[in-house]
Amino acid sequence: MKTDSGTVDLGRFDFASGDEIENLEVAYETYGEFDGDNAVLICHALTGSQNVAGYGSETTGQARAWWNDIVGPGKAIDTNDYYVVCANVPGSCYGTTGPASEDPEGEVYGTDFPPVTVADWTRSQRLLLDELGVGRLHAVVGGSVGGMNALDWAKRYPDDARYVVSVAAAARLDAQCLALDAIARRAITTDPHWNGGEYYDRDEAPTDGLALARQIGHVMYLSKASMEGKFGRRAAGRDARRDSFPSDPAAAFFPYRDVESYLDYQAEKFVDRFDANSYLYLTRAMDDYDLAEGYEDDAQAVAAFEGEALLLSFTGDWHFTTEQSETLAAAFREAGAPVAHHVIESDHGHDAFLVEPEKVGPPLRDFLDSGVEGRAVHDTDADADSGPGGDFAPVHASLFSQ
Amino acid sequence: MKTDSGTVDLGRFDFASGDEIENLEVAYETYGEFDGDNAVLICHALTGSQNVAGYGSETTGQARAWWNDIVGPGKAIDTNDYYVVCANVPGSCYGTTGPASEDPEGEVYGTDFPPVTVADWTRSQRLLLDELGVGRLHAVVGGSVGGMNALDWAKRYPDDARYVVSVAAAARLDAQCLALDAIARRAITTDPHWNGGEYYDRDEAPTDGLALARQIGHVMYLSKASMEGKFGRRAAGRDARRDSFPSDPAAAFFPYRDVESYLDYQAEKFVDRFDANSYLYLTRAMDDYDLAEGYEDDAQAVAAFEGEALLLSFTGDWHFTTEQSETLAAAFREAGAPVAHHVIESDHGHDAFLVEPEKVGPPLRDFLDSGVEGRAVHDTDADADSGPGGDFAPVHASLFSQ
Numbered sequence: 112m113k114t115d116s117g118t119v120d121l122g123r124f125d126f127a128s129g130d131e132i133e134n135l136e137v138a139y140e141t142y143g144e145f146d147g148d149n150a151v152l153i154c155h156a157l158t159g160s161q162n163v164a165g166y167g168s169e170t171t172g173q174a175r176a177w178w179n180d181i182v183g184p185g186k187a188i189d190t191n192d193y194y195v196v197c198a199n200v201p202g203s204c205y206g207t208t209g210p211a212s213e214d215p216e217g218e219v220y221g222t223d224f225p226p227v228t229v230a231d232w233t234r235s236q237r238l239l240l241d242e243l244g245v246g247r248l249h250a251v252v253g254g255s256v257g258g259m260n261a262l263d264w265a266k267r268y269p270d271d272a273r274y275v276v277s278v279a280a281a282a283r284l285d286a287q288c289l290a291l292d293a294i295a296r297r298a299i300t301t302d303p304h305w306n307g308g309e310y311y312d313r314d315e316a317p318t319d320g321l322a323l324a325r326q327i328g329h330v331m332y333l334s335k336a337s338m339e340g341k342f343g344r345r346a347a348g349r350d351a352r353r354d355s356f357p358s359d360p361a362a363a364f365f366p367y368r369d370v371e372s373y374l375d376y377q378a379e380k381f382v383d384r385f386d387a388n389s390y391l392y393l394t395r396a397m398d399d400y401d402l403a404e405g406y407e408d409d410a411q412a413v414a415a416f417e418g419e420a421l422l423l424s425f426t427g428d429w430h431f432t433t434e435q436s437e438t439l440a441a442a443f444r445e446a447g448a449p450v451a452h453h454v455i456e457s458d459h460g461h462d463a464f465l466v467e468p469e470k471v472g473p474p475l476r477d478f479l480d481s482g483v484e485g486r487a488v489h490d491t492d493a494d495a496d497s498g499p500g501g502d503f504a505p506v507h508a509s510l511f512s513q
Numbered sequence: 514m515k516t517d518s519g520t521v522d523l524g525r526f527d528f529a530s531g532d533e534i535e536n537l538e539v540a541y542e543t544y545g546e547f548d549g550d551n552a553v554l555i556c557h558a559l560t561g562s563q564n565v566a567g568y569g570s571e572t573t574g575q576a577r578a579w580w581n582d583i584v585g586p587g588k589a590i591d592t593n594d595y596y597v598v599c600a601n602v603p604g605s606c607y608g609t610t611g612p613a614s615e616d617p618e619g620e621v622y623g624t625d626f627p628p629v630t631v632a633d634w635t636r637s638q639r640l641l642l643d644e645l646g647v648g649r650l651h652a653v654v655g656g657s658v659g660g661m662n663a664l665d666w667a668k669r670y671p672d673d674a675r676y677v678v679s680v681a682a683a684a685r686l687d688a689q690c691l692a693l694d695a696i697a698r699r700a701i702t703t704d705p706h707w708n709g710g711e712y713y714d715r716d717e718a719p720t721d722g723l724a725l726a727r728q729i730g731h732v733m734y735l736s737k738a739s740m741e742g743k744f745g746r747r748a749a750g751r752d753a754r755r756d757s758f759p760s761d762p763a764a765a766f767f768p769y770r771d772v773e774s775y776l777d778y779q780a781e782k783f784v785d786r787f788d789a790n791s792y793l794y795l796t797r798a799m800d801d802y803d804l805a806e807g808y809e810d811d812a813q814a815v816a817a818f819e820g821e822a823l824l825l826s827f828t829g830d831w832h833f834t835t836e837q838s839e840t841l842a843a844a845f846r847e848a849g850a851p852v853a854h855h856v857i858e859s860d861h862g863h864d865a866f867l868v869e870p871e872k873v874g875p876p877l878r879d880f881l882d883s884g885v886e887g888r889a890v891h892d893t894d895a896d897a898d899s900g901p902g903g904d905f906a907p908v909h910a911s912l913f914s915q
Binding site for chain 1: 530624625626629688691692695696699700702703704705707709710722729735740745758759761763764766767772776790797831
């Protein structure tokens with residue numbers, strides 16, 4: 112498979128906030144060969160990277176090859192057929208300009224970096240594709256906040272993509288997720304090592320705060336059922352270290368639990384690969400995103416969209432619920448756009464879009480091939496018509512009727 | 514109404530951990546008159562106090578008169594009929610000995626205070642009641658971790674209470690709640706002002722960490738639906754202050770949301786009334802509690818219980834779910850104890866036990882009067898028999914079938 116990775120300097124970039132920077136560099140990767148009509152843009156999730164599959168540049172941890180099960184030769188997004196492009200979003204820390212990057216004077220931006228929105232991500236991707244010679248896309252596909260990014264394409268460039276796929280996403284975050292994201296940011300900014308965002312030339316970064324923020328996020332990505340099944344109340348093995356965070360003497364009387372050990376381990380890995388200011392910037396972009404912004408409602412926002420849309424949601428996802436996807440599907444239907452809302456039964460929570468490729472792959476593959484008529488693509492509307500014998504167990508009905 | 518409040522010195526107290534202190538003082542309040550057979554012990558929730566109704570000693574904020582809608586003359590727990598006793602638990606900070614108290618040498622205990630468990634709470638209450646001349650209780654009633662405390666009475670003193678009422682509780686916490694509590698504790702212990710728990714003689718207490726811990730807890734007490742209804746994505750009014758937590762310049766571009774303003778305000782109030790070390794100690798006691806501990810299972814743990822049990826649960830509660838209460842009800846049924854699991858339809862999340870007195874009051878009142886045969890007392894088992902026309906909408910069925 113032909114792959115390419117690099118960084119493109121897009122020059123001066125005007126952010127939606129009204130601020131600008133002199134040079135926006137965008138780090139990207141491509142997989143497969145462009146035939147003029149087969150480009151698929153993939154939008155990464157909050158802490159993801161351009162390294163969607165394990166062939167391109169070196170990135171570490173969970174940002175590396177994050178959708179390797181879905182993207183590659185012979186896989187659901189088949190790089191033998193499609194020219195896959197993935198770019199790191201502005202504000203992130205995997206090569207695209209963000210708070211940890213240097214400004215033209217060689218000073219780290221830090222919190223002088225302009226506020227970033229999903230709209231900025233979308234426009235940076237459009238500019239990158241222009242540089243790569245890609246006009247109309249075959250598809251835009253994204254998961255989680257990357258799914259919001261994909262929806263933003265349908266709104267902002269309604270003629271530019273034949274297919275839009277939004278996986279485990281929504282038109283906007285609800286109050287509960289806004290609250291948890293806000294708490295996570297406070298964990299970072301109250302870490303004294305954050306130091307108002309100026310920590311790049313210091314010995315210590317705000318790793319405790321970033322670790323806490325990640326742990327809050329992690330709980331949001333798992334379902335109650337999956338956590339109970341995976342960890343229950345078990346104590347961690349005696350080899351488990353308990354030194355990630357300070358503790359007090361009384362803690363020693365109680366078990367260090369599997370679930371703590373897991374979260375501590377994951378947080379330790381995370382702080383090595385992600386920048387605390389980027390976490391502030393990107394969660395704010397996610398919180399701020401509202402598909403209806405600038406329009407009367409979601410249906411108006413996608414009224415000009417010329418393509419077809421696939422919404423994949425997961426029954427165990429409480430970060431972006433099946434109910435939210437159903438509301439979004441109704442907006443596409445109202446706008447007259449062909450849409451399928453494909454509900455996947457899963458206990459894996461929000462993480463399902465990463466860890467259940469065998470359920471995500473078939474509808475994705477068939478949608479990219481045949482749109483909403485794709486064989487493995489189900490739709491809640493059609494399923495509802497099929498009556499009680501259809502795909503919809505009562506658990507779905509109750510989710511929708513809450 | 515006759516009320517009494519004070520502190521009893523129980524002398525040397527041996528904790529379940531094996532540690533002891535020379536003097537355990539227990540702060541308590543009583544409402545109504547004792548007739549030898551009408552004592553109702555009320556167990557407070559995590560950050561509650563002995564001030565269950567607004568008549569006794571002065572406590573502040575949400576710890577004051579926390580169940581005033583339920584307890585009082587003519588109320589569901591009618592102090593004209595019952596002699597109500599409520600005591601602050603060991604490890605807390607409302608007058609009962611805890612980390613913020615002084616040891617016999619006049620030094621603040623801090624983290625030298627012994628680890629505390631729910632079993633210690635139960636035993637301290639038994640000892641207090643002995644001091645007050647109360648033998649067998651008419652009832653033990655508790656909400657949230659106070660509901661665990663009430664269950665512990667059924668297990669530890671199976672002959673000592675005619676009725677046990679556990680509201681919005683469970684036999685044990687699940688992995689998701691354990692995780693969030695663990696993260697909350699890390700927020701406290703990573704606050705440099707925590708200083709290993711030694712902050713009592715310093716200028717600054719770990720208020721940032723305690724505020725974060727409280728905010729995480731607060732999200733756990735509300736339901737997704739109630740947060741969405743109460744706050745949505747609205748921006749806070751322009752008078753809302755934004756100075757509780759440090760922030761960065763880019764934040765100013767984005768709205769300060771209602772939900773943030775609410776959580777910040779609540780956290781500010783909380784840190785004025787609660788001790789950070791107590792929060793560590795009491796959440797650990799909650800996390801550690803397992804009704805089945807020392808027994809084969811929950812049914813064995815309550816096998817010797819001679820009374821009747823009422824379990825109240827709320828459909829929108831994800832801290833302690835209706836499903837967990839149903840599991841607990843099954844254990845009582847297996848043990849042969851008369852039990853009613855009364856499910857209350859509510860969107861208010863875990864908070865419902867405090868904010869829906871009109872739904873909690875009637876079954877509670879009638880249970881205290883007539884046990885499981887009480888008129889307003891429903892039971893899932895009986896309701897299930899009544900078929901689809903009964904109290905059970907599909908949403909309950911799906912909760913149980915998850």
